[in-house]
Amino acid sequence: MKAGIKKLSGTKKKITIEADVAEVDHAFEEALKVVSKQANIKGFRKGKIPKNVLQTYYPGEILREAVNHLVNHTYPKALDEHKLSPVLEPHFHIEKPMEEGKKFEYEVEVEIKPEFDLKDYKGIKLKKRKTEINPKDIEQELSRIQEAKAELKPANKESVLQDGLVATIDFFGTIDGKPFEGSEAKSYLFEYGKGHFLKDFEAHIKGAKEGEEKTFDLTFPSDYFAEALKGKIAAFKVKVVALHEKLLPKLDDELAKDLGKESLEAIKTEVTTFLTKRKEREIRQEYAKDVMDLLGKEYKFDVPEGLIDAEVKAGKKDKNEVEKNLRLQFVLQEISVKEKDNIKIDPKDVEERFHSLSHMYRQPVDVIKKYYTENKMLPQLVSQILLEKTLDFVIDNATLKE
Template sequence: MSKDVRVRVSPRPPPSSGADLVTVSTRPEPGSRVALEIEVPSPEVDRHFATAYSHLAERTRVPGFRPGKAPRHLIDRYAGRASVVAEAIDHLVAASYDAALDQTDLIPIDQPDVQIEAGQVTEGSPVTFTATVSVRPEVALGDYYDYAFDIERKPVTDDDVDAVLTEMREGQATLRPIDGRAAQDGDVAAVKFTGTIDGKPFEGGSADRLPLVIGEGRMIAGWEEQLVGMGIGEAKEFDVTFPDDYRVEEVRGKLAHFEVELLDLRERILPQLDDEFAKAVGEVESLEALRAEIRDALEKRGEAEARHLFGDRIIDYATANSSVELPEVMIANEVEIMRDELRARLAQQRIGLDQYLALAKQSPEELLAELRDPASRRVKTLLVLSAIAEREGIDATDAEIDAEAADQLSRYGDEPKLREYLGSRRGRSYLRMTLRNQKLVEHLINRKLGTDGPVATASASPASTGSE
């Protein structure tokens, strides 16, 4: 009787000794799937049975023996022979599947479906089983080089430099109480207000003391303008309509009445724009040197942004000209990833996913359906980039993957779960894909601009081959 097994790829790094622990042959199956016929030699089978007995001995209570010390025949009696075989199969399949992948150039995109005859799994005998896995589909690449557009660079102007200087001066500004004049744009005000809609208060419509800079647009359109001309202690009433696209649906497009009192008013005093200011805010000796430093920074940032946008256009062009049948499993996985990304962004705003769905009046199923189209586009883009990278001979080396993993661990505090993931086949495959795509886009940009240099390529070693 065969046993169907759903295998999780081992979280440990793939073996790098080069020893062939299993024998494997492959045959194509419909729907971008491949069946791996895997034969495990008897010494390996015995090793996995030993592991199974060891683990079960720790978990099984046997009278007269401490955990882990009971002999095998008592483990068979108290845990059951079927439990021993099942445990051995779990270890055998996971390890042997990894070892089999190391001998192929397959790129799995999902966990394998495994068929194994449990009754044939015994110590001292080789074991054969079948693992059928979805693999990356073939991409029919179109043109990705002969496009009509070019990089678009925006020159840095004196006004751009002046805008940065103004921001720097505002960051160094001091506040001085205003005496004898009314409020105007740019003043820092403190206000008390109460808002109502149809005579009823609404959530977020009142505050006892709210600081704001008049004219910066913190409040809805038309609200801050009403403060211009008011004096400290003065009260005022006015009506303002909420925009139709306001984030809170209940007040969209509604007319609100506000009663406002100006509690405090201060003006920002900006420092003089001179050499002394330049010395205070930067490691320069003059204002002209500070201007030159700002211009250089703006030009570098502008170049990086232009290259990024240019790269995006190249990717869009290449993706539009290529065709590929998208596997459902890749779309489903990407939808889950995009949902998790949304959850993470919401968490940064202290908003739960359930709360977001309630505000959006959307069910979890409707959210997944909404994410399907962008997930499909992302999957196609990744597949096209992978195909172009193969054609161009661009890959990430093991050394680059190791360096990126080390960098991530240093940035995120060497978190144990992250270390485990980055050391797994799946984690290394993700790093490889990310680094390779970055190198590919830079290569395509540089080639178009005539600045292409040699691109390091990697021989696809077992440690850098995995699902993408």
């Protein structure tokens, strides 16, 4: 076998493979064995059918099996010989049919992993972030705890809907006379002025008394989150069923004990710990973004077009963004190979990811595992974890500057 290589681009190569007569004849012999075992010809036992009879009845099947056998044996050898690592399925081109007693040539186009020199990734300079917690953040978190334990009492009968009051409302909306998703609710409880509804919606019912009904038209904003409602005009009918005053509990040890804590100070400690960990996660994400931006500027090698097209077709952002992300993945993969003694995946890493996905999708862990196993997605999951751990490695080895 001979294999010649022609460079078509930075990541695409054409391999011309020539099999000698002995290899071709051997492929036909193996094909005859396979077809003989499968053939059903009256008067002959399977596996005992003469060659000339098989060639008469199954010429296409024999040729197909012979080509498959030859390609399956010569193509991998060509890859090994030239140290090529395809990242996508190859494209085969056969100009002339294969014949016994003759050499056979075919071409294969492959897209391979890009070749590039790995630059120094240790000691990358990152701007140091502050981990201190803003006292206002602690106050806001304590306020949320108060809100969660708030009680409602009937508002004064003369009260009108305004900031600070909580309303129970019934509402019904239509567009072109037809209801739409989320257009109707009974006994809906909301605090006025907190932005739970569109500003125009709240403006139309402001000042309403208990038992009062309001009818009005409302135009949904052009940037509304629900695509089907953007810019649409809806007719609403709203009844203020009841008005309530919200009573917040005092932020003291009694509230803490009601929440199962020893004291208010214990709650503050828990809140501070929670906010600190959240801040650390946010900073970690910022460092990760910095590293990805820096690596993105460092490398400009070609990325396999087939991979880019596949990602774009899958709906993953625009082509430039996809190319940038794929390039980064190749860099991180190369780092993970070089640092294989320092970057490893333990079974517990995969197990933790399954539990994380279980929490995210609100499905039992076994259901998540079954989904990834049956859909043969475990390799992608492991690869993703490896890339994340590699990114963590680069961050941990970075130099933080003020």
